Amino acid sequence: ERGRKLFLGEVDFLKGVVAMSGLPPADRIEVCFAGRSNVGKSSLINALTGRKALARASNTPGRTQEVNFFTMADSHYLVDLPGYGYANAPLPIVAKWQALLKSYLSGRANLRRAFVLIDARHGVKAVDEEIMALLDSSAVTFQTVLTKADKVKEAEREKILTQVRSRLATHPAAFPELIVTSSEKGWGIPTLRATI
Numbered sequence: 001e002r003g004r005k006l007f008l009g010e011v012d013f014l015k016g017v018v019a020m021s022g023l024p025p026a027d028r029i030e031v032c033f034a035g036r037s038n039v040g041k042s043s044l045i046n047a048l049t050g051r052k053a054l055a056r057a058s059n060t061p062g063r064t065q066e067v068n069f070f071t072m073a074d075s076h077y078l079v080d081l082p083g084y085g086y087a088n089a090p091l092p093i094v095a096k097w098q099a100l101l102k103s104y105l106s107g108r109a110n111l112r113r114a115f116v117l118i119d120a121r122h123g124v125k126a127v128d129e130e131i132m133a134l135l136d137s138s139a140v141t142f143q144t145v146l147t148k149a150d151k152v153k154e155a156e157r158e159k160i161l162t163q164v165r166s167r168l169a170t171h172p173a174a175f176p177e178l179i180v181t182s183s184e185k186g187w188g189i190p191t192l193r194a195t196i
């Protein structure tokens, strides 16, 4: 565990942002985690850093309501985003953070790669397509990460993987290689860490 932490460098929470004006200066490389509400973004950040409660995760869709910045080894930012799609929060608030999410994804100069998380049980949905199209048009390279792989049988996972690959082929900004993960079991975490 210690070795793993050293590999990513020390990761610390910096700030939660509610408006574009609150973003830290774009003075270092940044990667972000995007995906539908409840897909497992915050849990993945915790698994990556080996810290259970660095990013707040919960069973309630809409847990993360700010753009949360984490510093990594004083040289990178990791960004945990609010989810898109259904969220268990008041509508005007959801609308506000969705607008911020879109401005962030399309207008952040130092964003080197977005990780787009897809639930291994559900595959690519219409809202995912919308985000991928936004990333295409903003020329932000994105890489798909399948989450909660522990929740599906292998045959089912293969079926979903085929669906996801065929969807990705239609997106010019998509990085072709998928990473299959389970934050619960630690699957795919070293691969994702190495990618970052």
Ligand code: GTP
Binding pocket: 035, 036, 037, 038, 039, 040, 041, 042, 043, 044, 056, 057, 058, 059, 060, 061, 062, 063, 064, 065, 081, 082, 083, 084, 147, 148, 149, 150, 151, 181, 182, 183, 184, 185
């Ligand atoms: P929002 O912030 O609401 O958009 O959600 P999120 O994408 O950050 O999801 P979060 O990490 O909060 O996880 C949602 C739920 O899924 C929690 O109850 C997690 O414990 C569970 N979960 C996340 N990753 C995994 C996984 O790999 N396996 C299993 N079995 N459960 C997971």
Ligand code: MG
Binding pocket: 041, 042, 043, 056, 057, 063, 064, 080, 081, 082, 083
């Ligand atoms: Mg979250």
